[in-house]
Amino acid sequence: MRPLVTAIALSLILVPPAAADSWSQVLDEARGQSVYWHAWAGDTRVNDYLEWVKRQVRDQHDIELVHVKIDDTGAAVSRVLAERSAGNHDDGSIDLIWLNGENFAAMKENDLLFGPFAERLPNFALTFPEHNPEVVTDFTLPTEGYESPWGKAQITFYYDADEVGDEPPRSMTQLLTWAEANPGRFTYPRLPDFLGSTFLKQALIALVDDSDALYEPVAQSDFEDVTAPLWEYLDALHPHLWRSGRQFPANGPELRRLMADGEVALAFTFNPAEPAAAVADFELPETTRSYVLDGGTLGNVHFVAIPFNSPRRAAAMVVADFLLSPEAQARKQDISVWGDPTVLDVTRLDAETRALFEQARDNPALLAPEALTETLPEPHPSWMTALQDAWQARYVGR
Numbered sequence: 056m057r058p059l060v061t062a063i064a065l066s067l068i069l070v071p072p073a074a075a076d077s078w079s080q081v082l083d084e085a086r087g088q089s090v091y092w093h094a095w096a097g098d099t100r101v102n103d104y105l106e107w108v109k110r111q112v113r114d115q116h117d118i119e120l121v122h123v124k125i126d127d128t129g130a131a132v133s134r135v136l137a138e139r140s141a142g143n144h145d146d147g148s149i150d151l152i153w154l155n156g157e158n159f160a161a162m163k164e165n166d167l168l169f170g171p172f173a174e175r176l177p178n179f180a181l182t183f184p185e186h187n188p189e190v191v192t193d194f195t196l197p198t199e200g201y202e203s204p205w206g207k208a209q210i211t212f213y214y215d216a217d218e219v220g221d222e223p224p225r226s227m228t229q230l231l232t233w234a235e236a237n238p239g240r241f242t243y244p245r246l247p248d249f250l251g252s253t254f255l256k257q258a259l260i261a262l263v264d265d266s267d268a269l270y271e272p273v274a275q276s277d278f279e280d281v282t283a284p285l286w287e288y289l290d291a292l293h294p295h296l297w298r299s300g301r302q303f304p305a306n307g308p309e310l311r312r313l314m315a316d317g318e319v320a321l322a323f324t325f326n327p328a329e330p331a332a333a334v335a336d337f338e339l340p341e342t343t344r345s346y347v348l349d350g351g352t353l354g355n356v357h358f359v360a361i362p363f364n365s366p367r368r369a370a371a372m373v374v375a376d377f378l379l380s381p382e383a384q385a386r387k388q389d390i391s392v393w394g395d396p397t398v399l400d401v402t403r404l405d406a407e408t409r410a411l412f413e414q415a416r417d418n419p420a421l422l423a424p425e426a427l428t429e430t431l432p433e434p435h436p437s438w439m440t441a442l443q444d445a446w447q448a449r450y451v452g453r
Contacts, residue, residue: 077175078175078177081175081369081372081373082116082369082373084369084370085116085117085118085367085369085370085372085373086116086117086118087117087118088118088119088367088369088370089118089119089120089121089150089367089370090112090118090119090120090121090150090151090367090370090371090374091121091123091148091149091150091151091367092105092120092121092122092123092150092151092152092153092359092371092374093123093125093128093131093149093151093152093153094122094123094124094125094151094152094153095124095125095126095128095153096122096124096125096126097126097306097307097308098307098308100332100392100393100394101393102122102124103392103393104386104387104392104393104395105120105122106122107386107392108120108374108377108378108383109122111377111382111383112373112374112377115377116370116373116377118370118373118374120374123149128152128153128154128158129157129158129161131149131152131154131158132152132154132158132161132162132167134148134149135147135149135152135162135167135362135363135364136165136167138364139165139166139167139363139364143364144363144364145364145366146364146366147362147363147364147365147366149362149365150361150362150365150366150367150368150370150371151359151360151361151365151371151374151375152359152360152361152362153205153357153358153359154202154357154358154359154360155193155194155202155355155356155357155358156193156194156249156355156433156436156439157194157436157437157439157440159193159194159196159198159201159202159358159360159436160193160194160196160436160437162360162362163196163201166363167362167363168201168202168360168361168362168363169201169360169361169362169363169365169368170199170200170201170360170361171199171200171201172200172201172203172361172368172372172375173191173198173200173201173202173203173204173375174200175372176203176372176375176376176379177376178376178377178379178380178381179203179376179379181379181381181399181400181404182204182379182398182399182400183400183403186400186403187398187400189207189355189356189430190204190356190398191204192356193355193356193358193436194355194433194434194435194436194439195270195432195433195434195435195436196435196436198358201360202358202359202360203358203359203360203375203376203378203379204356204357204358204379204398205357205358205359205375205378205379205384205387205398206356206357206387206395206396206397206398207354207355207356207357207395207396207397207398208325208326208354208355208356208357208395208396209325209327209347209352209353209354209355209396209427209430210253210254210257210323210324210325210347210348210352210353210354211323211324211325211326211327211329211330211345211346211347211352211422211427212321212322212323212345212346212347212348212352213314213321213322213323213324213329213330213339213343213344213345213346213420214320214321214322214343214344214346215314215317215320215321215340215342215343216342216343216344217340217342218240218320219320219321223321223344223346224321225346225348225349226261226348226349226350227257227258227261227262227288227348228261230292231288231291231292231295233321234292234295234296235295237295237320237321238294238295238299239295239296239297239298239299239319240297240319240320240321241295241296241297241319241320241321241322242296242297242298242300242303242304242310242313242319242322243296243303243304243310243323244303244304244305244306244307244309244310245303245304245305246442246443246446246447247443247447248305248306248307249325250306250307250310250323250324250325251303252439252442252443253325253353254323255285255289255442255446256269256353256433256434256438256439256442257348257352257353257431258285258288258289259281259282259284259285259434259438259442260353260431260434261348261350262284262285262288263281263284263285266434268281269281269434269435269438270432270434270435271435272435272437273435273437273438273440273441274437278441278445282442282445285442286445286449289450293450297313297318297319300450307324307325307329310322310323310324311324311329311333311338311339314339314343315333315338315339326393326394326395326396327345327394327396327422327427328388328390328393328394328395328396328421328422329394330343330344330345330420330421331345331390331394331418331420331421331422332390332391332393332394333420334418334419334420335390335391335418339420341419343419343420344419344420345420345421345422346422346426347422347426347427347429350429350431351429351430351431352429352430352431353430353431353432353433354427354430354431354432354433355432355433356398359374359375359378361375379398379399381399381404381408381411381412382411384397384398384399384412385397385411385412388412388414389414390414390418390421396427397412399412
């Protein structure tokens, strides 16, 4: 990767002098601090990228970043809540959390967040939030500066063209028809895994006559009536899934391994570049192809947040700002590293900075950017929790 202008140098152009002085004070306070970042650790590429971030913030800002590896963000939220209940208001054990959706909603509802801080980060301006409202909205909820965006996600299907051919199923209805004709060749992760939950939301949006109810709190709707088409659909789909729907992969990486082992021929991910990255790493065959459903697929932004009782808020803010730097965002988007899409508005960056985000398009599994322009918004976070509980009650133990 070519030499980069530092994130701070880029961002100071966009920050008034008073704000720049304030940020200088944050940088001074952050030096020598440690940051305990509770972040999902279920993928090797993610973990390797966070190791790189750890080295960068140590070298650039004298911050010791500790990746506390978790598989359930809700556990971190519960820990902060327990600390608050115990009267620990200024010496918390968590400084940064990777979260969105129902976990952000829970922390916001219980006053567990420090902030607002996002607008204080110099690199936040590079997201151009006035043109990109998704970076300040989390599952319909305004973030109000209590979260800082750092990556994007959108459901992307991928398949083995040698088996599926040139016409994969392009809708949820076609997916059911395809699964019936190809038993055992598709599945989805077991809930409450976030990818499995997202699959249910994608299906629900497609199957309901009027999706407006999904963008209000679930308590304001007749849950059984709204979700009836979803359960009818899943009841028909499950007998034709991998292992006849009696067992499900634990998460996205396990689903990808099923594809790699040839146990399924059609899968999906929440990272549009993941199939191409897996092909480049020889984890998936060169015959792998990617696509999105007709009418678009569910997408969102993922964020980092600082708990209200973090004793190292300055260092946590500096890490959050570094995650938004062109240097960090371009590396994260590189499919040879992770492939996670940037939250920066690349079209509004200067030509030299835009060049950092250019990547070869010769990987046949890599979708063109224009293929991802039709993104369906996430329902209200309360729907995810309700769907997870209902799915568990309906299908676990059968």
